[in-house]
Amino acid sequence: MIGNDIVDLSEAQRASNWQRPRFLKKLFSEAEQHYIKTSHNPFVMVWRLWSMKEASYKLYTQLNPSRFYNPKEFQCSIKGNKGTVRFKDFKCYLETKTTSNYIISEARLEPNKLTSTIVKFSTTSHKEQSAVLKSKLLNRFGIEYHLKKREFNIPFLSNGKDNFNISLTHHGNYGAYAIA
Amino acid sequence: MNNDELITKLKTIIAPYIQDEEAFKNLSEDTDFVKDLKINSANLVDIILDIEDEFDIRLENDDMEKMLDVKSAMAIVTSKLNK
Known part of the structure; x- marks a missing residue:
C-alpha cells in the first residue's frame, strides 16, 4: 500500500x-x-x-x-x-x-x-498528462499489465492474475507514480 | 433562492478552478468537482471559502467533508441559508 x-x-x-x-x-x-x-x-x-x-x-x-x-x-x-x-x-x-x-x-x-518516479510534463492538458503518466508507468512495469480503478477511483495494476497497489499524482507541470 | 439560481451562483464560483471545459459546459447536480471538472483538491478549499463569502455562511469540517459534487454543495448551502 x-x-x-x-x-x-x-x-x-x-x-x-x-x-x-x-x-x-x-x-x-x-x-x-x-x-x-x-x-x-x-x-x-x-x-x-x-x-x-x-x-x-x-x-x-x-x-x-x-x-x-x-x-x-x-x-x-x-x-x-x-x-x-x-x-x-x-x-x-x-x-x-x-x-x-x-x-x-x-x-x-x-x-x-x-520511491516515487517523477515525470515532468511538456503538456498542460490534464487528459494528456494522465495519459503520459499512465504510459510511463506501464512501460516500466510491462505491457501485460493494465491500469485499473477500484471503486472510488482507487488505481491498481493488474495482469489478470497479480495485482499491485500504486499511487499516481499530478499537479501543474509535474507528476509521479509509485508502486507498492 | 430556487435551485436554478443556486446552480448559476455556484457555477460562477467554480469557474476559475475547473480544468475540464466540456464537463463544465454540461454541469448538472451530478457533476463531481474532482472526477468531472478535474478541480485540483488544493482548490476545493478555495471553492469552500468563496461559497462562504458569497452566501455569508460558515462551513464546518463536517460540511466540508461532503463537498465533492454540485449536489452536496447545493444541499449544504441550502441548509445553512435556512438556519
Missing part, C-alpha cells in the same frame, strides 16, 4: 493563495499552523504539509475505500524530511522531498525510503 502526492511550486503559487483569510484555519491544525508560522519559508511548509495530507489520504482510502474531503483531520508531525500523519486511529509514515520546483511526499504503513 502506498500513497503519494506532488505539488508543483509554481502552480501552487499561481493557482492558490495560502494567505487568503481562513485558508490555513480550514486546512491545518493548530500544531500545523505553528509549523507554518515558525518556518523560514512558510509557503514551502504549507505545501509540504498539504502533500503529506494528500499522500496519507490516498493510502487511507486504499485501506478504507471511501471518498471525502477532510484534510484538516489528517494531522501531520514532521522531523527533518520525515513525518507521520494520524487520522482517527490510522497512522502512517511519510518521507518528503523538496526541490526548488516541486515537493513530493510518499506515505506508507511502515517507514520507508521515498
Whole structure:
C-alpha cells in the first residue's frame, strides 16, 4: 500500500493563495499552523504539509475505500524530511522531498525510503498528462499489465492474475507514480 | 433562492478552478468537482471559502467533508441559508 502526492511550486503559487483569510484555519491544525508560522519559508511548509495530507489520504482510502474531503483531520508531525500523519486511529509514515520546483511526499504503513518516479510534463492538458503518466508507468512495469480503478477511483495494476497497489499524482507541470 | 439560481451562483464560483471545459459546459447536480471538472483538491478549499463569502455562511469540517459534487454543495448551502 502506498500513497503519494506532488505539488508543483509554481502552480501552487499561481493557482492558490495560502494567505487568503481562513485558508490555513480550514486546512491545518493548530500544531500545523505553528509549523507554518515558525518556518523560514512558510509557503514551502504549507505545501509540504498539504502533500503529506494528500499522500496519507490516498493510502487511507486504499485501506478504507471511501471518498471525502477532510484534510484538516489528517494531522501531520514532521522531523527533518520525515513525518507521520494520524487520522482517527490510522497512522502512517511519510518521507518528503523538496526541490526548488516541486515537493513530493510518499506515505506508507511502515517507514520507508521515498520511491516515487517523477515525470515532468511538456503538456498542460490534464487528459494528456494522465495519459503520459499512465504510459510511463506501464512501460516500466510491462505491457501485460493494465491500469485499473477500484471503486472510488482507487488505481491498481493488474495482469489478470497479480495485482499491485500504486499511487499516481499530478499537479501543474509535474507528476509521479509509485508502486507498492 | 430556487435551485436554478443556486446552480448559476455556484457555477460562477467554480469557474476559475475547473480544468475540464466540456464537463463544465454540461454541469448538472451530478457533476463531481474532482472526477468531472478535474478541480485540483488544493482548490476545493478555495471553492469552500468563496461559497462562504458569497452566501455569508460558515462551513464546518463536517460540511466540508461532503463537498465533492454540485449536489452536496447545493444541499449544504441550502441548509445553512435556512438556519
